Amino acid sequence: MLRVTAPVAVAASLVLVPLPGAFAAPSTGAVIAEVYGGGGNSGATLKNDFIELGNPTGAAFGLAGYSVQYLPGSPGASTQWGVTPLNGSVPAGGRYLIAEAPGTGGTVDLPAADASGSLALSATSGTVALVNGTAPLSCKTAADCAADPRIVDLVGFGTAVVREGSGPAAGASNSASVARGSALADTDDNAKDLTAGDPTPVNSKGQTTGGGTTPGGGGTPVPGDVRIHDIQGTTRISPLNTKTVTNVPGIVTGVRGYGTKGFWIQDPTADANPATSEAVFVYTGSANPTVKVGDSVLVTAKVSEYYPNSSGGSQSVTQLTGPKVTVLSSGNAVPAPVVLDAAAIPAAYAPDAAGGSIENLPLDPSKYALDRYESLEGMNVEVRDVPVVQATDKYHELWVDAASTDPRTDRGGVVYLGYDKPNNGRIMIQSLPPLTEQPFPVANVGDRLTGSTAGPLDYNQFGGYTIAANTVGTVQDNGLQREVADRALPSELSIATYNVENLAPGDADTKYTELAQAVVTNLRSPDIVALEEIQDNSGAVDDGTVDASVTVQKFIDAVKAAGGPAYDWRSIDPVNDKDGGQPGGNIRQVFLFNPDRVSFTDIPGGDSTTAVDVTGTGKRTSLTASPGRIDPNNDAWTTSRKPLVGQFSFHNKAVFVIANHFNSKGGDQGIDSRFQAPNRSSEVQRQQQAAVEQAFVAKLEAADPDARVVSLGDFNDYQFSPALQTLTKGGVLRDLVNDLPASERYSYVYQGNSQVLDHILVSPAFKRQHVRYDVVHINSEFAVQASDHDPQVVRVKP
Numbered sequence: 001m002l003r004v005t006a007p008v009a010v011a012a013s014l015v016l017v018p019l020p021g022a023f024a025a026p027s028t029g030a031v032i033a034e035v036y037g038g039g040g041n042s043g044a045t046l047k048n049d050f051i052e053l054g055n056p057t058g059a060a061f062g063l064a065g066y067s068v069q070y071l072p073g074s075p076g077a078s079t080q081w082g083v084t085p086l087n088g089s090v091p092a093g094g095r096y097l098i099a100e101a102p103g104t105g106g107t108v109d110l111p112a113a114d115a116s117g118s119l120a121l122s123a124t125s126g127t128v129a130l131v132n133g134t135a136p137l138s139c140k141t142a143a144d145c146a147a148d149p150r151i152v153d154l155v156g157f158g159t160a161v162v163r164e165g166s167g168p169a170a171g172a173s174n175s176a177s178v179a180r181g182s183a184l185a186d187t188d189d190n191a192k193d194l195t196a197g198d199p200t201p202v203n204s205k206g207q208t209t210g211g212g213t214t215p216g217g218g219g220t221p222v223p224g225d226v227r228i229h230d231i232q233g234t235t236r237i238s239p240l241n242t243k244t245v246t247n248v249p250g251i252v253t254g255v256r257g258y259g260t261k262g263f264w265i266q267d268p269t270a271d272a273n274p275a276t277s278e279a280v281f282v283y284t285g286s287a288n289p290t291v292k293v294g295d296s297v298l299v300t301a302k303v304s305e306y307y308p309n310s311s312g313g314s315q316s317v318t319q320l321t322g323p324k325v326t327v328l329s330s331g332n333a334v335p336a337p338v339v340l341d342a343a344a345i346p347a348a349y350a351p352d353a354a355g356g357s358i359e360n361l362p363l364d365p366s367k368y369a370l371d372r373y374e375s376l377e378g379m380n381v382e383v384r385d386v387p388v389v390q391a392t393d394k395y396h397e398l399w400v401d402a403a404s405t406d407p408r409t410d411r412g413g414v415v416y417l418g419y420d421k422p423n424n425g426r427i428m429i430q431s432l433p434p435l436t437e438q439p440f441p442v443a444n445v446g447d448r449l450t451g452s453t454a455g456p457l458d459y460n461q462f463g464g465y466t467i468a469a470n471t472v473g474t475v476q477d478n479g480l481q482r483e484v485a486d487r488a489l490p491s492e493l494s495i496a497t498y499n500v501e502n503l504a505p506g507d508a509d510t511k512y513t514e515l516a517q518a519v520v521t522n523l524r525s526p527d528i529v530a531l532e533e534i535q536d537n538s539g540a541v542d543d544g545t546v547d548a549s550v551t552v553q554k555f556i557d558a559v560k561a562a563g564g565p566a567y568d569w570r571s572i573d574p575v576n577d578k579d580g581g582q583p584g585g586n587i588r589q590v591f592l593f594n595p596d597r598v599s600f601t602d603i604p605g606g607d608s609t610t611a612v613d614v615t616g617t618g619k620r621t622s623l624t625a626s627p628g629r630i631d632p633n634n635d636a637w638t639t640s641r642k643p644l645v646g647q648f649s650f651h652n653k654a655v656f657v658i659a660n661h662f663n664s665k666g667g668d669q670g671i672d673s674r675f676q677a678p679n680r681s682s683e684v685q686r687q688q689q690a691a692v693e694q695a696f697v698a699k700l701e702a703a704d705p706d707a708r709v710v711s712l713g714d715f716n717d718y719q720f721s722p723a724l725q726t727l728t729k730g731g732v733l734r735d736l737v738n739d740l741p742a743s744e745r746y747s748y749v750y751q752g753n754s755q756v757l758d759h760i761l762v763s764p765a766f767k768r769q770h771v772r773y774d775v776v777h778i779n780s781e782f783a784v785q786a787s788d789h790d791p792q793v794v795r796v797k798p
Contacts, residue, residue: 030061030090031186032155035128036177036199037121040103043174047106049121050201051098051128055090056184062089067134068098073125073160081136084117097203111207123174125158156190165189171196181287182323195285197322198244198302208246208300221298221326223249228267229276231303236359236374238318240303247298252291253334253380254432254456254468263289264378264456265297268335275363279378281319298326308461313669315459337382337454340402345369349422350676359674369424370672373465381467382454388443389413389752391783396440399752400449401425409754410743411781412446412478416753417742418720422671426752428466429453441475445781448476463670464751482778485524488795493650496526497712497758498791502582504539505550514786516558522778523793525564529592530659532714535585542584546573552590567592570600570627570646575608580639589644589659601626601647609633612645614699621704623647630696636688643693653798660713662686686723697732708798709763719756733761736773747790749780760794770797
């Protein structure tokens, strides 16, 4: 009965010495399903300790001559195993309840026990064994117990010395048992096989403390008094949260055997209240669900609220945990899906709680889109013939828009034009069956998902209501093409910005080739290119390297190989690990420039910690260092990239270019947060950064009102954000994206919203008639991307 961890060849006469923590091959008959030692203790509801056996097989397991035995977690030399003899049998697919010693507290009796003993189990640490025999065991170590063939199954919990596998099951307490999942999986690793939760004793008749009948009972299982709409309630938080519910009926509508494993059940008999969902997710932990779509089931479990991304203020998902499941019948019709379209999705997005939580507010699904989605949580829903508004990503998911009223881009997406315009119809699509069964479609923005896409409505860990699709529609290709910028005239200076997404020497040559080809072909080889997210020569390895010459030269060589110019470059290495981004990567901004078209004015003195300043006036206005960094020691740039400024000369005229990469949006609450309006905490630092740069530009323009300034890069914020309003304060800079039609204002796609993160801004010296600006859409809308950002280019006549 030894579990061997690697193939070993031995002579038949050899005796195998058990490995510490190793036990018999996982039981193929009865197992210890649940152990609870807190009965009658302070804080306990149940009066008695109990041990529950389970039988995952199709035949009854006889217990004549068997016993359950108990050993304290840290046995001494004189410690003995306690014994409770057993009789009868564990029904096929059923349970068997052994009542043990009562405490002095508690208010609830166990259901009628199948056997009784007087073992006083510890609430927090101990070992229970199912033994073929009634004589007390003598082993007191994991290895000795592993060698005892009488032990059928064994569970160590808390800090028990005797346990199976990597460690004992964790979390037992006065109010929590340790239990296997509904599938009774037994891998001989207590820490993995059992989890803590509310005690849920069930006897061989399937009776529970609630008086209902549950899996494995000898009698006919009957539904309990609670229905799914009672669990879901009329707010985002279940009125039965933390409570155990018994024999909740439903039809299985979806099964997920990967990631967060479990299944959805839906009550085909809905109540009359549109605010209460009729479906709920049943979480099976590490165990694979054993039910299938169309099964009619009864579920006994604990109600809980799960926050997929609590730090981001996500919505909660009401779910049933630690389930015990009875399948009543199979092949039943699933409830018809609710169709999500413009008529079904309200125009208002969410109630305003002045930044507070909306989760305890009564749902109003006729008024608010977020409430509408929440009222359908877990239910079978459907979208039909919908536009794709975010391309298929590497995680095999895409976004569609089910509301035809959301403002569209010229290329088929939906455009994000204000905090008060979140675009209500955005929904993520994920495949519920494994990809081997249902290959996920590859689609670009503007394509159409035709036919029906249907499945339970989920909420994902990165934010956003999601259809866990049992069926996915067919992609209708809209023929989206990558844009090519207009050529610059010889009299125009062309300047571009491109976030190349953590470019490092170790990246595949194909990434360099694609990025370089975009510079040459799609951007028309600009005279100056500001690159963001250039990593140091060791990439994300945090070894103290800050030099990025290998990364930059590899990119320059790729541009030349693509038929582009022989760019020269300037940059300043950051202080190690001080500029944020991918740990160890030391990302920074870099200027590439074509020396045949524009010259760089090198002025010594610029380094990672020295602030650049302005000197001179009028046409003699100059930087004190070029390249230089703007106020790099200011707290506004803590763990963030510092702006890189360079002085160029084009047709004997000075042009000041600032390459930016403001701090990220990490830590912000999402559009669909349970906090409304959501807290965008990262805005504070970007606004500070904008104020520092605005003051620098204002100083340049005070020295020379005709100073030609171009500020560009990844500002990580929207054209309507406080940061951009601060940066353009006093008219020192003009954000060119606002010159575009509203339908063209985007450079990035996130959660289905086409939005602006990258900008090019110019000083008043550049007259509107002498400026031609374009966002060149080559990445953000496509399933195949060289970067997640679209580059931008401006052509100016100084």
